[in-house]
Amino acid sequence: MPHPATRWADLRLRALSAAILVPLALISIWLGGLPFALVLLAATIGVAVEWRQMVRAGRASPTILAAGMLYILLAGAALFWLRADPSVGRANLLFLLFLVWSSDIAAYAAGRAIGGPRLAPRISPGKTISGALGGLVAAVAVGTIAAATSSTHFVTAGALAALLGMVAQAGDLAESYAKRRFGVKDSGRLIPGHGGLLDRVDALLAAALAAAVLAMMNGRGVFLWG
Numbered sequence: 001m002p003h004p005a006t007r008w009a010d011l012r013l014r015a016l017s018a019a020i021l022v023p024l025a026l027i028s029i030w031l032g033g034l035p036f037a038l039v040l041l042a043a044t045i046g047v048a049v050e051w052r053q054m055v056r057a058g059r060a061s062p063t064i065l066a067a068g069m070l071y072i073l074l075a076g077a078a079l080f081w082l083r084a085d086p087s088v089g090r091a092n093l094l095f096l097l098f099l100v101w102s103s104d105i106a107a108y109a110a111g112r113a114i115g116g117p118r119l120a121p122r123i124s125p126g127k128t129i130s131g132a133l134g135g136l137v138a139a140v141a142v143g144t145i146a147a148a149t150s151s152t153h154f155v156t157a158g159a160l161a162a163l164l165g166m167v168a169q170a171g172d173l174a175e176s177y178a179k180r181r182f183g184v185k186d187s188g189r190l191i192p193g194h195g196g197l198l199d200r201v202d203a204l205l206a207a208a209l210a211a212a213v214l215a216m217m218n219g220r221g222v223f224l225w226g
Contacts, residue, residue: 058182110134171206
């Protein structure tokens with residue numbers, strides 16, 4: 001079993017990176033319009049470039065490259081479309097980010113503190129069942145808090161948040177599988193403590209697509225957790 005100190009060896013770098021990236025994301029979402037579009041465009045291009053580099057490193061087929069590019073573009077479009085809702089776009093996107101971030105932080109903390117059986121050792125040896133459950137609890141907590149700010153029923157909000165949380169974790173696992181398939185450790189080296197942009201937004205990409213589907217089902221002007 002790893003020494004307790006080594007479990008948290010990357011925490012400082014992760015915190016420093018988050019201190020830079022989180023305010024940028026929140027400010028752009030709050031402002032919306034051109035600032036958000038520019039930040040989203042830059043991030044989408046960066047993720048697409050990293051995906052191309054990963055595919056080339058793994059010598060994968062052009063079909064896999066194209067499929068990944070389509071997935072990234074659709075996720076970026078989903079984020080843009082969600083924010084474009086004039087009445088609830090800001091709230092919905094902030095909710096989605098806080099849900100994904102909280103799930104990621106809780107999964108990291110629970111996995112490092114509790115440990116235990118691996119979630120999918122052949123895909124991502126570092127992920128544990130305790131971490132996955134911790135992330136799911138955090139996602140439900142975000143949904144419950146969101147429900148308290150509106151007339152939404154707590155059970156409904158918690159269930160929808162749990163669904164988005166599970167999709168986010170699936171997106172994280174999918175990227176881990178791709179990295180193992182292509183024989184790379186990280187998608188890039190842009191973010192200290194996190195690797196590349198794709199390493200940082202893998203869960204968000206999947207959650208964004210699921211959130212867009214929910215928004216289409218609910219209709220414009222409706223909270224995601226409603």
